[in-house]
Amino acid sequence: MNVLSINNISKNYGKVTALRNVSFSVPRGSVFGILGPNGSGKTTLLGIIMDVLKATGGTYQLFDENPNNQLRKRIGTLLETPNFYHYLSAVQNLKITAGIKQRGENDIERVLEIVSLTNRKNSIFSNYSLGMKQRLAIAAALLGDPEVLVLDEPTNGLDPVGIAEIRELIRLLASQGKTIIMASHMLDEVEKVCSHVAILKYGELITFGNVDEIFINDDIVEVASSDIEQLKDALKLMPGNLKVEIKGNIVQITFPVGTANLENVNQFCFEKGIVLSQLQIRKKSLESKFMELTN
Amino acid sequence: MMYLLKIEWLKIKNYKAFLFISLFFLIGIFATNYIVYSVFHNIVNKSDAALLLSNFNPYDFEHVWQTVSYASGYLLMLPSLLLIILVTNEYTFRTSRQNIIDGSSREEYANVKMMMALIVAGTSTLFVVLCALVFAYSSGKDFSITGFSHVGYFFLKALSYNIIAIFISTLIKRTGFAIGIFFIYMGAENIIAQFLDVLSMKLKSSKNIDFGSLGDYLPMNSSDGLLSFPPTPLKSFTTNSLPTEYTWIVLGFAIFYLLLFSWLVRRLIIKKDL
Numbered sequence A: 001m002n003v004l005s006i007n008n009i010s011k012n013y014g015k016v017t018a019l020r021n022v023s024f025s026v027p028r029g030s031v032f033g034i035l036g037p038n039g040s041g042k043t044t045l046l047g048i049i050m051d052v053l054k055a056t057g058g059t060y061q062l063f064d065e066n067p068n069n070q071l072r073k074r075i076g077t078l079l080e081t082p083n084f085y086h087y088l089s090a091v092q093n094l095k096i097t098a099g100i101k102q103r104g105e106n107d108i109e110r111v112l113e114i115v116s117l118t119n120r121k122n123s124i125f126s127n128y129s130l131g132m133k134q135r136l137a138i139a140a141a142l143l144g145d146p147e148v149l150v151l152d153e154p155t156n157g158l159d160p161v162g163i164a165e166i167r168e169l170i171r172l173l174a175s176q177g178k179t180i181i182m183a184s185h186m187l188d189e190v191e192k193v194c195s196h197v198a199i200l201k202y203g204e205l206i207t208f209g210n211v212d213e214i215f216i217n218d219d220i221v222e223v224a225s226s227d228i229e230q231l232k233d234a235l236k237l238m239p240g241n242l243k244v245e246i247k248g249n250i251v252q253i254t255f256p257v258g259t260a261n262l263e264n265v266n267q268f269c270f271e272k273g274i275v276l277s278q279l280q281i282r283k284k285s286l287e288s289k290f291m292e293l294t295n
Numbered sequence B: 001m002m003y004l005l006k007i008e009w010l011k012i013k014n015y016k017a018f019l020f021i022s023l024f025f026l027i028g029i030f031a032t033n034y035i036v037y038s039v040f041h042n043i044v045n046k047s048d049a050a051l052l053l054s055n056f057n058p059y060d061f062e063h064v065w066q067t068v069s070y071a072s073g074y075l076l077m078l079p080s081l082l083l084i085i086l087v088t089n090e091y092t093f094r095t096s097r098q099n100i101i102d103g104s105s106r107e108e109y110a111n112v113k114m115m116m117a118l119i120v121a122g123t124s125t126l127f128v129v130l131c132a133l134v135f136a137y138s139s140g141k142d143f144s145i146t147g148f149s150h151v152g153y154f155f156l157k158a159l160s161y162n163i164i165a166i167f168i169s170t171l172i173k174r175t176g177f178a179i180g181i182f183f184i185y186m187g188a189e190n191i192i193a194q195f196l197d198v199l200s201m202k203l204k205s206s207k208n209i210d211f212g213s214l215g216d217y218l219p220m221n222s223s224d225g226l227l228s229f230p231p232t233p234l235k236s237f238t239t240n241s242l243p244t245e246y247t248w249i250v251l252g253f254a255i256f257y258l259l260l261f262s263w264l265v266r267r268l269i270i271k272k273d274l
Helices: A042-049 A090-101 A105-114 A131-144 A158-177 A187-193 A228-235 A262-271 A286-294 B001-011 B016-046 B050-055 B064-073 B076-092 B097-102 B106-139 B149-172 B175-207 B218-224 B233-235 B247-271
Strands: A003-013 A018-026 A029-035 A057-062 A073-078 A150-152 A177-184 A196-201 A204-210 A220-226 A243-247 A252-256 A278-283
Touching: A003 A042, A003 A177, A003 A278, A003 B097, A018 A042, A018 A177, A018 A196, A029 A187, A029 A204, A029 B233, A042 A057, A042 A150, A057 A105, A073 A131, A073 B097, A090 A105, A090 A131, A090 B001, A090 B097, A105 A131, A131 A150, A131 A158, A158 A177, A158 A187, A177 A187, A177 B106, A196 A286, A220 A228, A228 A243, A228 A262, A262 A278, A262 B016, B016 B064, B016 B076, B016 B106, B064 B106, B076 B097, B076 B106, B076 B149, B076 B175, B097 B106, B106 B149, B106 B247, B149 B175, B149 B218, B149 B247, B175 B218
Parallel strands: A018 A204, A029 A177, A029 A196, A073 A150, A150 A177
Antiparallel strands: A003 A018, A003 A057, A196 A204, A220 A252, A220 A278, A243 A252
């Protein structure tokens, strides 16, 4: 069963195309990251799913049904910014959220405890710091223990401790079987918590699927010797049709994930009469993989 | 609908502007009527005109409903102002989006705002009835329901103002601008209505064409036009040159505008990006 299925969603603002024929689906129980640089259409897409924006074209389903407000009540959502009545306290604001969702009024204390706002629960919202506002928005999303959470940049405005706490919370919720849809431009955030990912760029879906399949982290071996050109030419003769590039004073050899063996490289160079002055392996960063996908 | 109204109540019950404006409106109604009452008792009835007025008391039963409805009508911009603040707050705080995200439907969101306009108009009317009873009973005459239709006109005017306020708020979204536009529109419509009334008089006197007061067919003035001060004996001197009053046509226009603006509000909320 899919929690969300998106079929050819498009959105235009006048002549500007914010989303172009985006289609993917979010399986139940996944932690689904929507990844993309600023302005790639992540929030627009979530806005359409939550019915605050109207799609120019395409359709979507929630829980395999045509979307309606009753289905939205089963989803806890933090979209873009924390939106609360400035003159009301955390508890008063959450009572409104619970009222709209028609559940969760008895859950207010629990969610405030989760986001560490219990001791400020009666302070008015406008007096909160940015981080506290974000925490309250997460509390509102958790209210009533929804089976699906939609979190748009959930760690915005949080300090490093807060970021770690939210990541831990997301992992905990995922382990409880909840589906989490998370939009982010923070690559490590997605890498650390997501099981699935969709990558958007300029409103187009570049790719989507299992994180491990999309971000196959190639092994990169870096070597150096006194004659860098000779080294490069020699390495090109290595079996496996590997990518060999000069990067400054070193040569990079890209192996398929899990296949790099430093001993073999050293042996091969030694047999070619080259003495290596440097030999090390490093994982290809998610960032460079992301750049590769989006550029 | 009840649970939605309960949520609206949660939004406003701790809002200082709501409490302040409501209180100011309630006091304003009594104060305005007290001023009119005082003017009649202490100035008009002690002047030469008193002979013509022959002990006319606009706050006796039979006249009181009309007088209080008319005088209080000038304060209706206050509940409209309150509604503008409440509706535009939802856009400023982006809670209009959050309410939908959390599970309100757009239709429910639009309907509850319209319901608020109705409740505020109903409460304003209740204040007017209360005020009329206080003034009329203090005059010592027996209770009478005659002229109570004017309370209905007041309710219609309150509702019209409120719906126009909600329409402008939904369209403009920013509190300051919306308040500005509301008052500018109010002033502009009055000026246009004056021109149209002059035109109406000219048509009646020169060509004997009587469409009624054309100014009364405008959105705000249609409900304004239904309310007037009770016909004093002095008024018979001035009415001859005025066009005939077509109450039912004006009433029809008022209801038409009410439906039109309600439809526009729903359309804005249901069809547009929030």
